[in-house]
Amino acid sequence: MNAEAAARDITVAVVRAKEQPFTIERARLRGPRSDEVLVRVLATGLCHTDLIVRDQFYPVPLPAVLGHEGAGIIEAVGPEVKGLKVGDHVVLAYGVCGHCRQCSSGHGAYCEDFYGQNFGGSGVDGSNAIEDAQGQPLHDHFFAQSSFATHALARESNAVKVPEAAPLELLGPLGCGIQTxxxxxxxxxxxxxxxxxxxxxxxxxxxxxxxxxxxxxxxxxxxxxxxxxxxxxxxxxxxxxxxxxxxxxxxxxxxxxxxxxxxxxxxxxxxxxxxxxxxxxxxxxxxxxxxxxxxxxxxxxxxxxxxxxxxxxxxxxVEGDSVPQVFIPQLVELYLQGRFPFDRLVKFYPLEQINQAAEDSARGVTLKAVLRMPG
Structure with missing residues:
Protein backbone atom coordinates (compact mmCIF):
# COMPACT_ATOMS: atom_id res chain seq x y z
CA MET A 1 0.00 0.00 0.00
CA ASN A 2 1.22 3.50 -0.80
CA ALA A 3 1.72 5.10 2.63
CA GLU A 4 1.46 8.64 1.33
CA ALA A 5 -1.85 7.90 -0.41
CA ALA A 6 -3.20 6.55 2.88
CA ALA A 7 -2.33 9.67 4.91
CA ARG A 8 -5.43 11.20 6.44
CA ASP A 9 -6.79 13.98 8.60
CA ILE A 10 -7.61 12.89 12.13
CA THR A 11 -8.77 14.35 15.44
CA VAL A 12 -6.38 14.02 18.38
CA ALA A 13 -6.02 15.04 22.03
CA VAL A 14 -2.65 16.75 22.55
CA VAL A 15 -0.61 17.53 25.66
CA ARG A 16 1.43 20.61 24.79
CA ALA A 17 3.01 21.50 28.13
CA LYS A 18 3.59 20.01 31.57
CA GLU A 19 0.47 19.81 33.77
CA GLN A 20 -1.64 21.56 31.13
CA PRO A 21 -5.05 20.38 29.87
CA PHE A 22 -5.40 18.25 26.78
CA THR A 23 -6.38 20.19 23.66
CA ILE A 24 -8.54 18.71 20.90
CA GLU A 25 -6.93 19.39 17.52
CA ARG A 26 -6.98 18.38 13.89
CA ALA A 27 -3.84 16.60 12.71
CA ARG A 28 -2.43 14.55 9.85
CA LEU A 29 -1.46 10.87 10.18
CA ARG A 30 0.67 9.06 7.63
CA GLY A 31 -0.26 5.62 6.38
CA PRO A 32 1.12 2.29 7.62
CA ARG A 33 4.61 1.08 6.74
CA SER A 34 6.37 -2.28 7.10
CA ASP A 35 4.66 -4.17 9.98
CA GLU A 36 2.26 -1.38 10.96
CA VAL A 37 -1.53 -1.43 10.97
CA LEU A 38 -3.83 1.57 10.68
CA VAL A 39 -6.67 1.33 13.19
CA ARG A 40 -9.88 3.32 13.24
CA VAL A 41 -10.17 3.82 16.97
CA LEU A 42 -13.62 3.38 18.49
CA ALA A 43 -12.66 4.08 22.09
CA THR A 44 -9.58 4.41 24.28
CA GLY A 45 -9.22 3.98 28.01
CA LEU A 46 -7.77 6.81 30.07
CA CYS A 47 -5.05 5.36 32.31
CA HIS A 48 -3.17 6.75 35.30
CA THR A 49 -0.02 6.51 33.19
CA ASP A 50 -1.46 8.99 30.65
CA LEU A 51 -1.98 11.49 33.46
CA ILE A 52 1.44 11.12 35.06
CA VAL A 53 3.03 11.57 31.63
CA ARG A 54 0.89 14.68 31.08
CA ASP A 55 2.31 15.92 34.39
CA GLN A 56 5.83 14.74 33.42
CA PHE A 57 6.44 12.21 36.20
CA TYR A 58 8.09 10.36 33.32
CA PRO A 59 10.16 12.46 30.88
CA VAL A 60 8.21 11.96 27.65
CA PRO A 61 8.87 14.74 25.10
CA LEU A 62 6.04 17.22 24.49
CA PRO A 63 3.85 18.14 22.65
CA ALA A 64 2.55 14.61 22.44
CA VAL A 65 -0.44 12.51 21.55
CA LEU A 66 -0.86 10.01 24.39
CA GLY A 67 -3.39 7.19 24.80
CA HIS A 68 -2.43 3.54 25.19
CA GLU A 69 -5.63 1.55 25.73
CA GLY A 70 -7.07 1.76 22.23
CA ALA A 71 -9.59 -0.54 20.58
CA GLY A 72 -10.78 -0.36 17.01
CA ILE A 73 -10.97 -1.83 13.54
CA ILE A 74 -8.06 -2.23 11.13
CA GLU A 75 -8.48 -0.11 8.00
CA ALA A 76 -5.11 -0.67 6.32
CA VAL A 77 -1.98 -2.78 6.80
CA GLY A 78 1.68 -2.38 5.91
CA PRO A 79 3.39 -4.70 3.41
CA GLU A 80 5.05 -6.87 6.09
CA VAL A 81 1.88 -7.61 8.08
CA LYS A 82 1.07 -11.32 7.88
CA GLY A 83 -1.41 -12.27 10.58
CA LEU A 84 -3.89 -9.38 10.57
CA LYS A 85 -6.16 -8.00 7.87
CA VAL A 86 -8.48 -5.11 7.11
CA GLY A 87 -11.68 -5.43 9.14
CA ASP A 88 -10.14 -7.24 12.11
CA HIS A 89 -11.23 -6.03 15.55
CA VAL A 90 -8.18 -5.32 17.71
CA VAL A 91 -7.13 -4.19 21.16
CA LEU A 92 -3.86 -2.25 21.25
CA ALA A 93 -1.28 -3.23 23.85
CA TYR A 94 2.29 -2.16 24.64
CA GLY A 95 5.30 -2.02 22.33
CA VAL A 96 8.33 -4.32 22.46
CA CYS A 97 11.48 -4.73 20.39
CA GLY A 98 10.73 -8.41 19.84
CA HIS A 99 14.33 -9.65 19.77
CA CYS A 100 16.09 -8.87 23.07
CA ARG A 101 16.73 -11.51 25.72
CA GLN A 102 13.50 -10.75 27.60
CA CYS A 103 11.30 -10.63 24.50
CA SER A 104 12.83 -13.85 23.19
CA SER A 105 12.01 -15.64 26.44
CA GLY A 106 8.37 -14.54 26.48
CA HIS A 107 8.80 -11.62 28.89
CA GLY A 108 8.12 -8.69 26.58
CA ALA A 109 6.84 -6.55 29.46
CA TYR A 110 10.50 -6.36 30.53
CA CYS A 111 11.85 -5.64 27.06
CA GLU A 112 15.36 -4.16 27.25
CA ASP A 113 14.03 -1.19 25.24
CA PHE A 114 10.66 -0.93 26.99
CA TYR A 115 11.07 2.75 27.82
CA GLY A 116 12.13 3.68 24.30
CA GLN A 117 9.39 1.62 22.68
CA ASN A 118 6.63 3.08 24.85
CA PHE A 119 7.78 6.45 26.17
CA GLY A 120 10.31 7.62 23.59
CA GLY A 121 7.93 9.93 21.73
CA SER A 122 8.75 8.62 18.26
CA GLY A 123 9.01 5.48 16.18
CA VAL A 124 11.99 3.19 16.50
CA ASP A 125 13.63 5.10 13.62
CA GLY A 126 13.20 8.41 15.45
CA SER A 127 10.48 9.73 13.14
CA ASN A 128 6.96 10.89 13.93
CA ALA A 129 3.80 9.81 12.15
CA ILE A 130 1.55 12.71 13.20
CA GLU A 131 1.73 16.40 12.22
CA ASP A 132 -0.41 19.15 13.68
CA ALA A 133 -2.47 21.61 11.62
CA GLN A 134 0.64 23.78 11.15
CA GLY A 135 2.66 20.89 9.75
CA GLN A 136 4.75 20.52 12.92
CA PRO A 137 5.47 17.00 14.20
CA LEU A 138 3.72 15.79 17.32
CA HIS A 139 5.49 13.26 19.54
CA ASP A 140 3.67 9.99 19.14
CA HIS A 141 4.08 6.20 19.14
CA PHE A 142 3.09 6.33 22.82
CA PHE A 143 2.96 2.67 23.81
CA ALA A 144 3.35 2.03 20.08
CA GLN A 145 -0.10 3.49 19.39
CA SER A 146 -0.93 7.07 20.58
CA SER A 147 -4.63 6.24 20.59
CA PHE A 148 -6.14 9.48 21.91
CA ALA A 149 -7.08 9.87 18.27
CA THR A 150 -9.69 8.86 15.76
CA HIS A 151 -7.03 6.78 13.95
CA ALA A 152 -3.81 5.26 15.26
CA LEU A 153 -0.82 3.41 13.89
CA ALA A 154 0.19 0.28 15.79
CA ARG A 155 2.44 -2.64 14.96
CA GLU A 156 1.29 -6.15 14.27
CA SER A 157 3.06 -7.24 17.45
CA ASN A 158 0.93 -5.01 19.70
CA ALA A 159 -2.43 -5.24 17.91
CA VAL A 160 -4.36 -8.14 19.45
CA LYS A 161 -7.23 -9.62 17.46
CA VAL A 162 -10.42 -10.11 19.50
CA PRO A 163 -13.77 -11.75 18.66
CA GLU A 164 -16.26 -9.60 16.78
CA ALA A 165 -18.94 -10.77 19.20
CA ALA A 166 -17.29 -8.83 22.02
CA PRO A 167 -18.26 -5.16 22.62
CA LEU A 168 -15.20 -3.55 21.03
CA GLU A 169 -15.54 -0.04 22.49
CA LEU A 170 -15.38 -1.57 25.98
CA LEU A 171 -12.21 -3.59 25.44
CA GLY A 172 -9.45 -0.95 25.24
CA PRO A 173 -8.58 -1.03 28.97
CA LEU A 174 -7.65 -4.69 28.59
CA GLY A 175 -4.54 -3.42 26.80
CA CYS A 176 -3.03 -1.96 29.96
CA GLY A 177 -4.85 -1.25 33.24
CA ILE A 178 -7.12 -4.27 33.38
CA GLN A 179 -4.49 -6.75 32.22
CA THR A 180 -2.04 -5.22 34.70
CA VAL A 318 4.87 -4.46 34.43
CA GLU A 319 1.68 -5.05 32.42
CA GLY A 320 0.78 -8.02 34.58
CA ASP A 321 3.60 -10.09 33.05
CA SER A 322 1.16 -10.75 30.24
CA VAL A 323 1.68 -11.94 26.71
CA PRO A 324 -1.13 -9.79 25.28
CA GLN A 325 -1.91 -12.08 22.33
CA VAL A 326 -2.64 -14.84 24.85
CA PHE A 327 -3.95 -13.05 27.93
CA ILE A 328 -6.26 -10.43 26.41
CA PRO A 329 -8.38 -13.02 24.51
CA GLN A 330 -8.59 -15.04 27.74
CA LEU A 331 -9.93 -12.00 29.61
CA VAL A 332 -12.42 -11.33 26.80
CA GLU A 333 -13.69 -14.92 27.04
CA LEU A 334 -14.03 -14.66 30.82
CA TYR A 335 -15.97 -11.42 30.37
CA LEU A 336 -18.31 -13.01 27.81
CA GLN A 337 -18.93 -15.84 30.28
CA GLY A 338 -19.88 -13.31 32.97
CA ARG A 339 -16.94 -14.29 35.17
CA PHE A 340 -14.85 -11.12 34.79
CA PRO A 341 -17.31 -8.17 34.78
CA PHE A 342 -14.82 -5.37 34.22
CA ASP A 343 -17.55 -3.36 32.48
CA ARG A 344 -18.70 -2.38 35.96
CA LEU A 345 -15.57 -0.23 36.28
CA VAL A 346 -16.16 1.74 33.07
CA LYS A 347 -17.72 5.14 32.43
CA PHE A 348 -17.78 6.50 28.87
CA TYR A 349 -16.93 10.08 27.86
CA PRO A 350 -16.70 11.66 24.41
CA LEU A 351 -13.13 12.56 23.41
CA GLU A 352 -13.88 16.28 23.74
CA GLN A 353 -14.55 15.72 27.45
CA ILE A 354 -11.11 14.21 28.09
CA ASN A 355 -10.19 16.85 30.67
CA GLN A 356 -13.39 16.18 32.62
CA ALA A 357 -12.63 12.48 32.44
CA ALA A 358 -9.12 13.15 33.76
CA GLU A 359 -10.47 15.26 36.61
CA ASP A 360 -13.10 12.68 37.53
CA SER A 361 -10.45 9.95 37.49
CA ALA A 362 -8.07 11.96 39.68
CA ARG A 363 -10.88 12.64 42.20
CA GLY A 364 -11.89 9.00 42.31
CA VAL A 365 -15.34 9.75 40.90
CA THR A 366 -14.65 7.51 37.90
CA LEU A 367 -12.81 4.21 38.12
CA LYS A 368 -12.01 3.67 34.46
CA ALA A 369 -12.81 6.43 31.99
CA VAL A 370 -13.13 5.31 28.39
CA LEU A 371 -13.12 7.93 25.65
CA ARG A 372 -15.38 7.41 22.66
CA MET A 373 -13.93 8.81 19.46
CA PRO A 374 -16.00 11.12 17.26
CA GLY A 375 -17.44 9.48 14.15
Missing part, protein backbone atom coordinates in the same frame (compact mmCIF):
# COMPACT_ATOMS: atom_id res chain seq x y z
CA UNK A 181 -4.29 -5.88 37.70
CA UNK A 182 -5.57 -9.27 36.60
CA UNK A 183 -2.21 -10.38 35.22
CA UNK A 184 -0.37 -9.41 38.39
CA UNK A 185 -2.58 -11.82 40.33
CA UNK A 186 -2.66 -14.65 37.79
CA UNK A 187 0.70 -14.43 36.01
CA UNK A 188 3.06 -12.64 38.42
CA UNK A 189 2.01 -13.51 41.96
CA UNK A 190 0.28 -16.77 40.98
CA UNK A 191 -2.33 -16.41 43.69
CA UNK A 192 -3.68 -19.87 44.46
CA UNK A 193 -6.81 -21.47 45.87
CA UNK A 194 -7.22 -20.91 49.60
CA UNK A 195 -4.60 -18.15 49.76
CA UNK A 196 -4.89 -14.73 51.39
CA UNK A 197 -4.66 -11.64 49.18
CA UNK A 198 -4.81 -7.86 49.70
CA UNK A 199 -5.27 -5.16 47.06
CA UNK A 200 -3.92 -1.79 48.16
CA UNK A 201 -5.95 0.63 46.07
CA UNK A 202 -9.42 -0.15 44.70
CA UNK A 203 -9.17 1.71 41.42
CA UNK A 204 -9.44 -0.03 38.06
CA UNK A 205 -6.17 -1.92 38.53
CA UNK A 206 -6.89 -2.95 42.12
CA UNK A 207 -10.45 -4.05 41.38
CA UNK A 208 -9.24 -6.05 38.38
CA UNK A 209 -6.91 -7.77 40.83
CA UNK A 210 -9.81 -8.43 43.19
CA UNK A 211 -11.81 -10.07 40.38
CA UNK A 212 -8.79 -12.14 39.37
CA UNK A 213 -8.16 -13.25 42.96
CA UNK A 214 -11.75 -14.42 43.12
CA UNK A 215 -11.23 -16.38 39.89
CA UNK A 216 -8.06 -17.88 41.37
CA UNK A 217 -9.94 -19.11 44.42
CA UNK A 218 -8.33 -16.96 47.13
CA UNK A 219 -10.03 -17.57 50.47
CA UNK A 220 -9.46 -14.07 51.85
CA UNK A 221 -9.55 -11.07 49.51
CA UNK A 222 -9.02 -7.68 51.18
CA UNK A 223 -9.55 -4.39 49.36
CA UNK A 224 -7.99 -1.26 50.86
CA UNK A 225 -8.98 2.26 49.79
CA UNK A 226 -10.27 5.58 51.11
CA UNK A 227 -13.38 5.91 48.90
CA UNK A 228 -16.43 4.14 50.39
CA UNK A 229 -18.12 3.60 47.02
CA UNK A 230 -15.04 1.82 45.72
CA UNK A 231 -14.96 -0.44 48.76
CA UNK A 232 -18.65 -1.25 48.31
CA UNK A 233 -18.01 -2.20 44.68
CA UNK A 234 -15.00 -4.26 45.75
CA UNK A 235 -17.31 -6.37 47.92
CA UNK A 236 -19.66 -6.89 44.99
CA UNK A 237 -16.77 -7.96 42.76
CA UNK A 238 -15.32 -10.51 45.14
CA UNK A 239 -13.63 -8.89 48.15
CA UNK A 240 -14.37 -10.79 51.35
CA UNK A 241 -13.23 -7.85 53.48
CA UNK A 242 -12.63 -4.11 52.98
CA UNK A 243 -10.55 -1.58 54.88
CA UNK A 244 -10.97 2.19 54.78
CA UNK A 245 -7.42 3.32 55.50
CA UNK A 246 -8.63 6.74 56.64
CA UNK A 247 -10.42 5.03 59.51
CA UNK A 248 -8.14 2.10 60.32
CA UNK A 249 -4.44 1.34 60.56
CA UNK A 250 -3.69 -0.79 57.50
CA UNK A 251 -1.26 -3.23 59.14
CA UNK A 252 -3.42 -3.81 62.21
CA UNK A 253 -6.58 -4.20 60.15
CA UNK A 254 -5.01 -6.66 57.70
CA UNK A 255 -3.59 -8.78 60.50
CA UNK A 256 -6.92 -8.76 62.34
CA UNK A 257 -8.57 -10.21 59.24
CA UNK A 258 -5.69 -12.51 58.28
CA UNK A 259 -3.64 -13.51 61.35
CA UNK A 260 0.06 -13.35 60.55
CA UNK A 261 -0.54 -11.29 57.42
CA UNK A 262 -1.45 -12.02 53.80
CA UNK A 263 0.29 -14.37 51.41
CA UNK A 264 -0.01 -12.05 48.42
CA UNK A 265 -0.60 -8.34 47.94
CA UNK A 266 -0.70 -5.78 45.16
CA UNK A 267 0.16 -2.09 45.58
CA UNK A 268 -1.45 0.04 42.88
CA UNK A 269 -1.67 3.49 44.48
CA UNK A 270 1.91 4.65 43.85
CA UNK A 271 2.02 5.94 47.44
CA UNK A 272 5.19 5.11 49.32
CA UNK A 273 3.48 5.01 52.73
CA UNK A 274 0.95 2.47 51.48
CA UNK A 275 3.71 0.31 49.97
CA UNK A 276 5.67 0.35 53.21
CA UNK A 277 2.61 -0.72 55.20
CA UNK A 278 1.83 -3.39 52.62
CA UNK A 279 5.30 -4.87 53.04
CA UNK A 280 4.90 -4.92 56.82
CA UNK A 281 1.52 -6.67 56.53
CA UNK A 282 2.89 -9.61 54.54
CA UNK A 283 2.88 -13.07 56.08
CA UNK A 284 6.09 -15.04 56.16
CA UNK A 285 7.09 -16.00 52.60
CA UNK A 286 4.55 -13.42 51.42
CA UNK A 287 4.96 -11.55 48.14
CA UNK A 288 3.86 -8.00 47.30
CA UNK A 289 3.65 -6.89 43.71
CA UNK A 290 4.26 -3.23 42.92
CA UNK A 291 2.39 -1.70 39.98
CA UNK A 292 1.67 1.83 41.25
CA UNK A 293 3.80 4.36 39.37
CA UNK A 294 5.49 7.18 41.30
CA UNK A 295 7.76 10.00 40.18
CA UNK A 296 11.17 8.94 38.94
CA UNK A 297 13.58 8.74 41.86
CA UNK A 298 10.92 8.00 44.50
CA UNK A 299 12.40 5.95 47.36
CA UNK A 300 10.67 3.64 49.83
CA UNK A 301 11.98 2.08 53.04
CA UNK A 302 11.42 -1.22 54.81
CA UNK A 303 12.82 -3.17 57.73
CA UNK A 304 15.56 -5.33 56.20
CA UNK A 305 15.26 -7.94 58.93
CA UNK A 306 11.48 -8.17 58.51
CA UNK A 307 12.15 -8.95 54.84
CA UNK A 308 15.07 -11.28 55.57
CA UNK A 309 13.77 -13.25 58.53
CA UNK A 310 10.33 -13.66 57.05
CA UNK A 311 11.45 -14.67 53.57
CA UNK A 312 9.27 -11.90 52.16
CA UNK A 313 9.49 -10.68 48.55
CA UNK A 314 8.92 -7.29 46.91
CA UNK A 315 8.22 -7.79 43.19
CA UNK A 316 7.96 -5.14 40.50
CA UNK A 317 5.27 -5.95 37.92
Missing amino acids: GAGAVINSLKVGAGSRFAAYGAGAVGLSAVMAARLAGAAIIIAVDVVPSRLELARELGATHVINSREQDIVEAVRAISPGGVDFALESTGRVDVLEQGITALAKLGVIGVVGASKMGTLASFDVNNLLMGGRTIRGV
